[in-house]
Amino acid sequence: MTGTKKTARVFALAGxxxxxxxxxxxxxxxxxxxxxxxNSSGSGSCGxxxxxxxxxxxxPNGALGQNMLGGINTALSEYNAKHADCKVTxxxxxxxxxxxxxxxxxxxxxxxxxxxxxxxxxxSGESKATGKTFFSAGLPSISPSATExxxxxxxxxxxxxxxGNDSAQGAADAxxxxxxxxxxVDDASVYGKGLADxxxxxxxxxxxxxxxxxxxxFSATVTKIKGSGADAVFYGGYYAESGLLVKQLRQAxxxxxxxxxxxxxxxxxxxxxxxxxxxxxxxxAPAAPAPADFxxxxxxxxxxxxxxxxxxxxxxxANIFLxxxxxxxxSLSKMNDFVTNYSGTGVSGxxxxxxxGDIQTSTIYAYSVKNGQLDTANPAPIK
Amino acid sequence: xxxFTHQFFELTITGLVLGSIYALVALGYTMVxxxxxxxxxxxxxxxxxxxxxxxxxFVFFDQTGxxxxxxxIGFLLIALVxxxxxxxxxxxxxxxxxxxxxxxxxxxxxxxxxxxxxxSFVLSEAMGLRDRIAAxxxxxxxxxxxxxxxRNNYTMPVQINPKGLFTIGDYTVTDIDVITIVAAxxxxxALQVFVSRTRFGRGIRAVAQDPESAALMGVNSTRVIQLTxxxxxxxxxxxxxxxxxxxxxxxxxxxxxxxVKAFTAAVMGGIGNLRGALLGGLILGxxxxxxSAFLGSQWKxxxxxxxxxxxxLIRPQGLLGESLxxxxx
Numbered sequence: 143m144t145g146t147k148k149t150a151r152v153f154a155l156a157g158x159x160x161x162x163x164x165x166x167x168x169x170x171x172x173x174x175x176x177x178x179x180x181n182s183s184g185s186g187s188c189g190x191x192x193x194x195x196x197x198x199x200x201x202p203n204g205a206l207g208q209n210m211l212g213g214i215n216t217a218l219s220e221y222n223a224k225h226a227d228c229k230v231t232x233x234x235x236x237x238x239x240x241x242x243x244x245x246x247x248x249x250x251x252x253x254x255x256x257x258x259x260x261x262x263x264x265x266s267g268e269s270k271a272t273g274k275t276f277f278s279a280g281l282p283s284i285s286p287s288a289t290e291x292x293x294x295x296x297x298x299x300x301x302x303x304x305x306g307n308d309s310a311q312g313a314a315d316a317x318x319x320x321x322x323x324x325x326x327v328d329d330a331s332v333y334g335k336g337l338a339d340x341x342x343x344x345x346x347x348x349x350x351x352x353x354x355x356x357x358x359x360f361s362a363t364v365t366k367i368k369g370s371g372a373d374a375v376f377y378g379g380y381y382a383e384s385g386l387l388v389k390q391l392r393q394a395x396x397x398x399x400x401x402x403x404x405x406x407x408x409x410x411x412x413x414x415x416x417x418x419x420x421x422x423x424x425x426x427a428p429a430a431p432a433p434a435d436f437x438x439x440x441x442x443x444x445x446x447x448x449x450x451x452x453x454x455x456x457x458x459x460a461n462i463f464l465x466x467x468x469x470x471x472x473s474l475s476k477m478n479d480f481v482t483n484y485s486g487t488g489v490s491g492x493x494x495x496x497x498x499g500d501i502q503t504s505t506i507y508a509y510s511v512k513n514g515q516l517d518t519a520n521p522a523p524i525k
Numbered sequence: 526x527x528x529f530t531h532q533f534f535e536l537t538i539t540g541l542v543l544g545s546i547y548a549l550v551a552l553g554y555t556m557v558x559x560x561x562x563x564x565x566x567x568x569x570x571x572x573x574x575x576x577x578x579x580x581x582x583f584v585f586f587d588q589t590g591x592x593x594x595x596x597x598i599g600f601l602l603i604a605l606v607x608x609x610x611x612x613x614x615x616x617x618x619x620x621x622x623x624x625x626x627x628x629x630x631x632x633x634x635x636x637x638x639x640x641x642x643x644x645s646f647v648l649s650e651a652m653g654l655r656d657r658i659a660a661x662x663x664x665x666x667x668x669x670x671x672x673x674x675x676r677n678n679y680t681m682p683v684q685i686n687p688k689g690l691f692t693i694g695d696y697t698v699t700d701i702d703v704i705t706i707v708a709a710x711x712x713x714x715a716l717q718v719f720v721s722r723t724r725f726g727r728g729i730r731a732v733a734q735d736p737e738s739a740a741l742m743g744v745n746s747t748r749v750i751q752l753t754x755x756x757x758x759x760x761x762x763x764x765x766x767x768x769x770x771x772x773x774x775x776x777x778x779x780x781x782x783x784x785v786k787a788f789t790a791a792v793m794g795g796i797g798n799l800r801g802a803l804l805g806g807l808i809l810g811x812x813x814x815x816x817s818a819f820l821g822s823q824w825k826x827x828x829x830x831x832x833x834x835x836x837x838l839i840r841p842q843g844l845l846g847e848s849l850x851x852x853x854x
Binding site for chain 1: 653665677678680687699772776779814821823825
């Protein structure tokens with residue numbers, strides 16, 4: 143019976159995705175219609191360009207995708223204010239973070255001739271599923287958030303990311319935890335397990351466990367951690383689970399150091415855990431803190447919303463493409479050359495790609511929860 | 526293995542706590558199945574609405590900071606009542622919109638199943654889009670504390686910390702553990718009495734046994750079906766408050782996994798059987814924890830579902846058999 147339910151869910155999910163997609167398509171269409179009408183009185187030489195975004199906008203991880211889209215919108219609204227006669231719009235492809243849906247959407251992305259570049263895919267799993275399609279189509283892409291190590295080992299010369307990969311982050315995290323008895327937990331996702339495995343390699347864990355995304359009761363894991371005598375826990379995964387895990391650990395009386403990676407580095411981590419349980423937790427991220435005025439810019443471009451995890455990286459990624467459009471490199475191959483040779487400083491740090499598409503220098507920062515809040519302004523670089 | 530023998534009591538007790546919440550939700554599946562032979566897949570969302578209702582009560586009374594159960598007991602009781610009513614109301618709405626028109630037209634059961642799955646998505650997405658829905662009425666700012674960041678985790682504004690009461694083996698049982706188990710058992714007992722002793726309960730059993738004869742005897746089957754949905758909703762609402770007391774955080778898709786587990790519990794115990802739901806829930810909760818300790822948490826669902834298959838192979842009707850209509854109910 144559960145089988146029936148799961149199958150049915152999958153079909154239903156596909157149906158909903160299709161609906162969501164058509165909704166997104168409509169929104170994109172409206173935007174372009176607006177831009178078009180502003181455009182018609184302007185110079186005739188202006189082509190209408192679109193930047194595509196692919197990632198989760200709805201579904202369980204929709205919040206992260208919304209953070210990214212907010213960053214892109216911030217960059218676009220700045221650009222469009224300066225280029226009122228030649229606006230660039232974003233076209234969204236909502237994969238819900240699901241590799242299967244992403245591979246179908248990838249064909250829509252590459253068939254869209256107005257798209258000059260892709261921001262995304264958001265997650266490592268969907269990046270893996272779609273990289274080949276984008277590479278064969280020659281479409282340059284910049285992911286603001288996919289950090290799995292393998293992604294840049296595939297020879298996809300169109301694939302870039304403006305975020306340090308998990309290998310750099312995991313190594314730094316292991317260094318940070320040197321000398322402690324560490325219990326490593328991951329959420330079995332491509333990202334979470336990948337990061338946790340790098341940490342595991344960098345130190346000798348006293349115990350390991352693997353949980354599931356969407357899990358809310360961690361009593362068995364808590365029992366194991368307490369039983370292992372660990373004085374530190376490293377969690378590879380996202381804040382929805384890490385927040386609950388640290389909460390349940392503290393409720394069970396465990397007093398060690400809790401550390402997680404960039405998937406948890408979000409104010410929502412403190413909300414989920416509760417300020418008391420989150421206190422003292424350390425969350426690493428391959429990104430410098432956003433400059434003070436970014437929050438203001440973000441809020442004015444996205445009324446009622448605040449910047450979150452991956453917003454700055456998405457903003458930087460969008461600006462790279464916008465600079466490419468300004469330079470006139472609007473064909474796919476020229477745009478790819480532009481991105482590959484790009485060098486500049488974004489709000490998330492200095493950006494220059496190595497030959498594989500990884501960001502060249504990435505300092506990993508340790509953010510900590512102090513006085514009941516994630517201190518996003520003063521992280522300590524891990525050296 | 527070492528961990529398992531060492532922490533047998535902790536794993537078992539925390540498993541029983543989670544299992545008793547599964548059991549409360551399982552009652553909704555089992556009762557509707559007993560009466561209509563229909564699986565109400567949208568019941569998971571009935572539970573999810575209860576989790577939000579619980580958190581909203583604490584937001585409404587502006588309860589923040591850190592407190593013990595004793596300090597929040599009044600608000601917890603209010604939250605319990607509100608969550609039960611909200612979940613009961615959603616269940617009634619579900620019956621009215623997604624089922625009754627189909628039952629009236631004698632639609633095949635499969636159609637009702639699809640309708641339930643559809644309703645499940647509508648309810649879940651409506652919660653995930655509640656900020657937009659509020660915006661239609663221009664209320665997104667006024668209701669910001671209730672509807673903001675709709676797709677993110679929604680957390681209780683107050684942290685309720687457990688207090689250790691007594692020790693069994695190596696494990697200190699907390700007040701939250703005790704309250705959860707006692708409240709869940711109490712609810713189930715009350716439901717059992719209601720179904721087996723009252724006039725309304727007799728109506729439910731009559732329709733479960735033979736809807737046509739029941740109708741001939743003057744039982745209003747529409748009423749009975751409504752009542753069944755409502756009772757299932759009440760139980761899910763109570764489960765939701767207990768869940769929030771323990772977990773403290775919910776999301777518009779929080780019902781899905783929990784619903785699958787509760788449904789499994791209902792099938793394991795014998796779908797249509799109230800005591801079966803309890804037994805199934807407790808076994809599932811404990812099996813998950815033991816499985817996690819033996820093999821690692823990634824195996825817990827494998828253990829739980831292998832157990833389900835084994836039980837169904839030996840007793841296809843579930844541990845206690847299917848019967849809401851029989852005297853057992």
